[in-house]
Amino acid sequence: MELQAVLMAAGGGSRMPDLTYNTPKPMLPVGNKPLMWHPLNLLERVGFEEVIVITTKEVQKMMSTDPKMKDVKMKLDVVCIQEDGDMGTADALRHIQQKIKTDVLVVSCDLITDVALHEVVDLFRAHNATLAMLMSKAHDFTETVPGQKGKKKTGEQRDFVGVDQSGKRLLFMANEADLEDGLSIRKSIMRKHPRMHIKTGLVDAHLYCLKKAVVDFLADNKSISSIRGELLPYLVRKQFSKTTNCPKSKDDADDQTQKTADGSTNSTELLICSRDEPLLQLAQERSCWNDHRGDMSEAYHGGKLRCYVHIMDQGLCYRVNTLAAYIEANRLASKLLEEPAVHPSAVISERCQMGPDSIIGAQCQVADKTSIKRSTIGNSTTVKEKVKVTNSIIMHGVTIEEGCNIHGCVICSNAVIGRGADLKYCLVGNGQQIEAEGKHRLVSRF
Amino acid sequence: TRDGLCNTDDIERSKTEGKELTKEEKQRLRKEKKQQKKNKEKNDEKTSHEGEKKKNKKKKEEQPAGSASQPPAQPSPKAVPAPAPPPPAAAAVPVPASEAPAPADKPAKSKADLKAERRARQEAERASKGKKGDVGQPAPTGKLKAPPSELQPVVKRLPEHVQVDNPEVVKKLAKKLERQQIPLRSDYGYKVSLFSHLHQYSRKAPLTQQLGIPSTVIHPAIVRLGLQYSQGIVAGSNARSVALLHAFQQVIRDYTTPPNEELSRDLVNKLKPYISFLNQCRPLSASMGNAIKYIKKEISNIPSQCKEEEAKIKLLNCIERYINEKIVLAAKAIAKYSIEKISDGDVILVYGCSSLVNHILCEAFEKKRKFRVIVVDSRPRLEGREALRRLVQKGISCTYVLISAVSYILPEVSKVFLGAHALLANGYVMSRVGTSQIALVAKAFNVPVLVCCETYKFCERVQTDSFVSNELDDPDDLIVTRKGKTQLEHWQKVPSLGLLNLVYDVTPPDFVDLVITDLGMIPCTSVPVVLRVKNVDQ
Numbered sequence: 001m002e003l004q005a006v007l008m009a010a011g012g013g014s015r016m017p018d019l020t021y022n023t024p025k026p027m028l029p030v031g032n033k034p035l036m037w038h039p040l041n042l043l044e045r046v047g048f049e050e051v052i053v054i055t056t057k058e059v060q061k062m063m064s065t066d067p068k069m070k071d072v073k074m075k076l077d078v079v080c081i082q083e084d085g086d087m088g089t090a091d092a093l094r095h096i097q098q099k100i101k102t103d104v105l106v107v108s109c110d111l112i113t114d115v116a117l118h119e120v121v122d123l124f125r126a127h128n129a130t131l132a133m134l135m136s137k138a139h140d141f142t143e144t145v146p147g148q149k150g151k152k153k154t155g156e157q158r159d160f161v162g163v164d165q166s167g168k169r170l171l172f173m174a175n176e177a178d179l180e181d182g183l184s185i186r187k188s189i190m191r192k193h194p195r196m197h198i199k200t201g202l203v204d205a206h207l208y209c210l211k212k213a214v215v216d217f218l219a220d221n222k223s224i225s226s227i228r229g230e231l232l233p234y235l236v237r238k239q240f241s242k243t244t245n246c247p248k249s250k251d252d253a254d255d256q257t258q259k260t261a262d263g264s265t266n267s268t269e270l271l272i273c274s275r276d277e278p279l280l281q282l283a284q285e286r287s288c289w290n291d292h293r294g295d296m297s298e299a300y301h302g303g304k305l306r307c308y309v310h311i312m313d314q315g316l317c318y319r320v321n322t323l324a325a326y327i328e329a330n331r332l333a334s335k336l337l338e339e340p341a342v343h344p345s346a347v348i349s350e351r352c353q354m355g356p357d358s359i360i361g362a363q364c365q366v367a368d369k370t371s372i373k374r375s376t377i378g379n380s381t382t383v384k385e386k387v388k389v390t391n392s393i394i395m396h397g398v399t400i401e402e403g404c405n406i407h408g409c410v411i412c413s414n415a416v417i418g419r420g421a422d423l424k425y426c427l428v429g430n431g432q433q434i435e436a437e438g439k440h441r442l443v444s445r446f
Numbered sequence: 447t448r449d450g451l452c453n454t455d456d457i458e459r460s461k462t463e464g465k466e467l468t469k470e471e472k473q474r475l476r477k478e479k480k481q482q483k484k485n486k487e488k489n490d491e492k493t494s495h496e497g498e499k500k501k502n503k504k505k506k507e508e509q510p511a512g513s514a515s516q517p518p519a520q521p522s523p524k525a526v527p528a529p530a531p532p533p534p535a536a537a538a539v540p541v542p543a544s545e546a547p548a549p550a551d552k553p554a555k556s557k558a559d560l561k562a563e564r565r566a567r568q569e570a571e572r573a574s575k576g577k578k579g580d581v582g583q584p585a586p587t588g589k590l591k592a593p594p595s596e597l598q599p600v601v602k603r604l605p606e607h608v609q610v611d612n613p614e615v616v617k618k619l620a621k622k623l624e625r626q627q628i629p630l631r632s633d634y635g636y637k638v639s640l641f642s643h644l645h646q647y648s649r650k651a652p653l654t655q656q657l658g659i660p661s662t663v664i665h666p667a668i669v670r671l672g673l674q675y676s677q678g679i680v681a682g683s684n685a686r687s688v689a690l691l692h693a694f695q696q697v698i699r700d701y702t703t704p705p706n707e708e709l710s711r712d713l714v715n716k717l718k719p720y721i722s723f724l725n726q727c728r729p730l731s732a733s734m735g736n737a738i739k740y741i742k743k744e745i746s747n748i749p750s751q752c753k754e755e756e757a758k759i760k761l762l763n764c765i766e767r768y769i770n771e772k773i774v775l776a777a778k779a780i781a782k783y784s785i786e787k788i789s790d791g792d793v794i795l796v797y798g799c800s801s802l803v804n805h806i807l808c809e810a811f812e813k814k815r816k817f818r819v820i821v822v823d824s825r826p827r828l829e830g831r832e833a834l835r836r837l838v839q840k841g842i843s844c845t846y847v848l849i850s851a852v853s854y855i856l857p858e859v860s861k862v863f864l865g866a867h868a869l870l871a872n873g874y875v876m877s878r879v880g881t882s883q884i885a886l887v888a889k890a891f892n893v894p895v896l897v898c899c900e901t902y903k904f905c906e907r908v909q910t911d912s913f914v915s916n917e918l919d920d921p922d923d924l925i926v927t928r929k930g931k932t933q934l935e936h937w938q939k940v941p942s943l944g945l946l947n948l949v950y951d952v953t954p955p956d957f958v959d960l961v962i963t964d965l966g967m968i969p970c971t972s973v974p975v976v977l978r979v980k981n982v983d984q
Contacts, residue, residue: 002660002669047658105659118654125654125666126673279692279769287685288799288829289678296839 001102003121003209005048008089009036009055009109010081016323018444022412022430024059026109028326029378029395031333032343032361033068035320036109038336040072043107046117050075052099054092055109056083088225090218097219100212106227108206112329113317114336115205115310123168123308124209127291127300128280131214131235131307133170134205135161136317141324143331143391146409146425146442159204162196163309169291170307171196173236175229188240192301193292204228205317239305323427327410330376330393334359343379361396378413401436607729608915611643623726626719627663629656631726635921638944645729646918652676653727667696668720672727681829683867683903684773684801687733690724691765694741698761702754709757710748717742729917732868732876732905740768772902776964777802780898781809783962784863787896792817792860795888797849798878799829799836800865802898807863808840818842820859824849824880826923826947849880856891864953866899871977872908873955873970875899879912879948885957894959897970901963904977912951921945 013025020028026036036053043051055063057080063069079096081087087095093106103124115134124132160183162172171193172185189196206228214235224230290299300306316336320329334341334357341356342348346364355373360366364377367385375389378396383389387400391408394400398411401419411417411428418436428434429446609615610633623630634648654661654673661669671693674680680689694717701716703709721738724730730738744764748757784806788794794817796803807819819842823830830846837844847855862884868876875881875897888895909915924945925934937943955970965976 001662002666004660047662048660116655117659118652118657121659122652122654122673125670126677126679128670277692279688279695282769282774283680283685283689283692285685286682286688286801287680288682288801288832289680290832290835293831293835296835 003048003103003105004100005043005051005105005107006093006096006100007036007039007043007051007053007055007107007109008092008206009053009059010083010087010092011109011321012083013110013321015321016326018427018429018446019323019326019410019412021446024056024062025321026055026059027062027066028320029376030112030320030326030329031337031359031376032378033333033337034063034066035112036063037068037072038112039107039109040074040076042111042113042115042117043105044072044074048074050077052077052079052096054079054081054096056080058083088229089227090224090231093215093227094218094222097215100215103212104210104215106206106208106210108319110320111205111207111318112320112333112336113205113207113312114315115207115312115317120207120310121209123310127306127308129209129306129308130211131170131232132209133232133307133309134207134312134317135202135309136205136312136315138201138203139318139328141328143324143327144408144425145324145327146427146444158200159202160198160200161202161309162198163311164193164292165195165197166291167197167311168308169193170236170309171239172198173233175233178233186240188242192240192295192297194294199311202311203317203319206319208232235305236307239303239307323410327393331357331374331391333376605915607645607725608643610645623722626722628719628723628726629653635938636944637918638946640913641916641918641946641948644916644918647676647920648922649677649920650922653723664720664723665693665697665700667693668723672724675724675728682799682801683731683733684900686731687737687902688769688773690734691737691741691769695762695765698758698765701758708750709752709754710746710750713745714742717745732907733900733903736902736905737768741765772900772964776900776902777805779964780900780962781806783967784896784898785810785813785815787861787960787962787967788815788817790816793820793858794818795820795822795852795856795859795862795884795893796833797822797830797862797864797881797884798824798827799833800898802900803863803865804833804836806898807837807842811840811842818844820845820847820855822847822849822852822855822880822884826919827878829878849883852884853887853891856887856893859888859891859893862888862893862895864895864897864958866897866903867950868907869897869899869904869961869970869973870909870952871904871906871974872910873958873973874909875953875955875958875961875970876909876950877953879951882912882951882953882957885953889957895957896960896962897953897958898962901965901976901980904973904980906977909952910954912948916951917949919947919949921947923947 009026011025013020013028016025019025027034029035030038036055036059040051051074053076055078060078060080063076063078077099079099081092081095089106093100093104105121113134113136115136120132120134123129157176160172160174160176160179161170162185163169164171171189174183183198185196208227214231218224218231224234284299287299292301316332318325318329318332320326337359341358342354342360343362343364345362346360346366348354348360348364348366349368349370351368351370352366353371353373354360354366355375357374358372359376360372361377361379361381363380364383365381366372366377366383367387369385370383370387371389372383373390375392375394377383377389377394378398380396381394381398381400383394383400384402384404386402387404387406389400389404389406392406393410394406395411395413395415397414398417399415400406400411400417401421403420404417405422406417407423408425409423409428410426412430412432414431415428416433417423417428418434418438420437421434422439423434423443424440425442426440427444429444432445434440434445606615606619620630631645631647631653632651633646634651635646637644637646652673653676654669657664657669660666664672671680671689674689675686680686697717697720698713701709701713703712717738721730724734741761741764744761748760752760780802788810792815794807796807796819807817810817819837821830821834821837821844823834823846825848834844834846845855864875864877864881864884866875866877870876875885877897885895907915921937922945924947925932925937934945937945958970961968961970961973963976968976
């Protein structure tokens with residue numbers, strides 16, 4: 001087997017507490033399908049037949065009852081972990097180490113993308129890389145986020161990503177938070193790759209191809225708890241570290257000192273460096289190819305640990321971890337899905353004006369003289385007469401009484417919007433009731 | 447005994463003159479023999495001719511040649527199946543054994559006994575023929591190639607990869623690939639009319655686009671290899687062969703024989719779609735073809751009673767041995783011979799990046815010969831830069847020029863060392879495009895041209911020009927961007943413009959003074975001799 005897929009669906013959605021209050025993030029509806037359905041669909045389309053899903057018991061229960069999840073034809077091997085266990089993604093990988101028999105493709109449950117996955121996997125295959133990941137140029141979310149007064153400062157700190165001239169080899173990765181007083185780049189990197197492009201406006205899609213040796217390495221190094229936060233920068237740094245590039249005989253001498261310094265055994269670090277068999281070495285020696293030119297080194301500078309990145313400049317790639325991203329993803333969901341926008345079982349009256357990029361879920365009832373534009377309406381929702389819904393996301397089981405005007409809102413499941421209510425950029429939580437004739441702007445109601 | 451049966455003039459003539467029979471004569475012969483046989487069966491069923499009839503039938507089934515080689519060929523059909531797997535051989539052995547004593551015993555037995563004996567022998571032969579037909583057949587037809595092949599209508603089958611403009615051939619290929627579940631790679635861009643019979647692929651459209659991830663039909667090592675070929679990460683005939691054999695090692699390691707199948711047959715069938723896949727990624731080189739032939743032969747020669755583990759270890763060792771003998775040791779031997787030809791004060795010209803020539807020069811430098819090197823390079827591959835790097839790293843003093851300057855620099859040169867991709871049976875050298883030009887100019891300046899080539903790259907193909915069979919690389923490689931401007935960016939839109947990126951060309955033997963192989967230093971015209979010797983060895 002070539003690759004095993006692992007879906008990380010235990011994350012909390014800490015950046016959108018309003019939405020995940022009642023519904024865990026992996027099951028939030030996007031385009032009327034649970035959020036985790038989208039990466040699973042991507043894997044299924046590409047040809048995977050089995051996926052290991054790491055999630056919580058709560059999500060597992062919801063998965064088993066959700067009809068959309070039954071559409072997924074792949075075999076899902078669900079592994080439950082404790083919700084409050086504070087388990088990072090790397091901890092989760094360590095947890096399933098016994099199941100990992102070959103290289104892994106780790107995907108996050110909040111990734112919605114139409115990337116041609118072979119671009120990432122080809123980098124992994126062709127260069128015998130230890131890591132291959134996907135990134136995308138970030139899009140600015142222009143829509144006003146409901147429930148937030150004023151432009152919220154993106155408290156997120158920037159990621160600095162350094163790539164080489166071809167744009168494929170990952171040379172440097174750091175988050176602003178980790179950089180105390182400026183960005184410092186080691187001389188060894190500059191000597192090997194004198195031209196580096198440093199990019200800041202990239203979105204990490206959290207899609208990683210990792211060699212099996214990395215999973216084994218994690219099992220021995222229990223101090224690493226997050227893939228993105230700790231493992232990746234470690235691997236990127238390790239590409240240029242002296243221990244990986246020096247011949248093995250020298251390392252034996254350094255073994256003793258390294259042990260005490262790092263706290264982790266040196267032998268496991270060498271595990272990551274791929275055991276290049278002698279024939280492969282011979283083939284590489286005889287091959288007249290080099291990945292760089294201008295200096296006297298052989299291909300890859302003799303480095304055995306290589307990290308690659310595929311940067312998408314066209315196409316969709318969203319990580320739904322903030323409210324703004326969630327809204328944007330819903331808007332674009334109709335483009336991604338191949339199903340008809342209006343579910344066949346929905347009852348829509350003739351005098352309803354529906355825009356082309358709206359999605360109506362199953363068993364909805366939409367009455368006369370309503371106008372639904374650029375919105376997503378969930379399953380079993382009732383929309384009464386003379387209602388105007390624009391730019392909004394209505395989840396399942398919501399009742400909207402007559403004459404309401406809803407613009408740019410997110411209304412969670414089972415809420416009831418009273419007659420004649422006028423909501424703009426509001427966020428209504430699960431099961432909430434908005435009183436009749438209520439007029440609200442930029443409010444979050446729980 | 448033979449004269450009694452076949453008394454046509456033709457046979458007499460051919461027997462006495464030793465000439466090969468023409469197609470019609472042989473067909474006529476066959477018909478006559480069949481007639482005679484029918485008559486005989488009617489008349490002398492109980493006579494002692496069943497021994498000869500058996501021999502006739504056997505020969506008819508195995509070797510439709512009614513040719514003069516029958517008497518001497520008689521022992522060979524029996525001898526030839528011997529290397530085939532034991533069960534058919536075991537069945538075949540009693541048949542010849544029983545036939546041999548039969549003529550001697552004939553008068554002693556009664557007619558009924560003879561009939562029973564004959565029937566028993568027929569059964570055994572039929573049983574053995576069933577198995578032999580599958581496995582033994584390739585062996586005899588391989589060895590006795592000349593007589594049988596001349597009987598069939600002489601249709602030289604052109605390889606598929608030079609018939610791309612023939613829609614039937616393309617359709618057949620598509621069907622074959624579909625059967626093997628391999629995607630078909632589509633051609634890209636306008637092809638120059640002289641080369642429209644060859645494939646032209648784009649590097650930006652890899653075959654993996656159409657494969658599923660993770661790849662289940664094709665072993666991951668082969669997918670990786672195919673990608674490395676199509677992206678040029680593994681380039682150069684030696685590197686490609688070594689990488690291919692390494693990937694086959696991994697395939698063999700991960701292989702398990704399905705129930706009711708034999709490793710010797712099933713593994714070969716498993717390898718066929720992989721080879722098609724690799725061919726789609728990048729057309730196979732001659733060295734790869736020879737390596738594949740060797741591996742297939744080794745696999746089919748595995749005796750069926752061999753346990754799977756043993757067989758696998760045996761095959762892995764075969765591969766290691768092959769690489770060691772044909773590539774590593776051959777390089778050492780060639781270096782030894784070449785160093786005799788390099789004298790102090792030499793100015794050696796090399797072209798492009800040949801792993802063997804680089805090895806030779808590095809060895810010569812280590813043996814303290816004093817020489818300097820001129821590296822000639824050409825677009826779009828610019829492989830000379832890599833050769834330059836390796837030589838300078840060793841400490842050899844080098845000059846670097848582009849091929850356009852070769853006639854300027856040649857007066858300084860004392861020898862030209864060229865690498866080869868393959869050596870063809872008529873003595874032509876197939877190598878990177880530009881090699882024949884260098885050889886031509888060197889000849890004009892009376893500079894000796896030495897080609898270094900291992901024997902495993904010798905191939906039985908014959909070619910006199912570079913058009914008939916070649917490889918077209920991605921035409922977009924020719925596009926260059928200078929100062930932010932790409933003039934050829936939209937070359938596809940210009941209807942009268944075609945970009946041609948050839949990979950190989952053939953150099954006639956008149957321009958090559960010496961070929962240095964691991965068997966020694968031979969002139970170009972001795973290549974067929976080497977090939978013949980190789981075939982006899984096998």
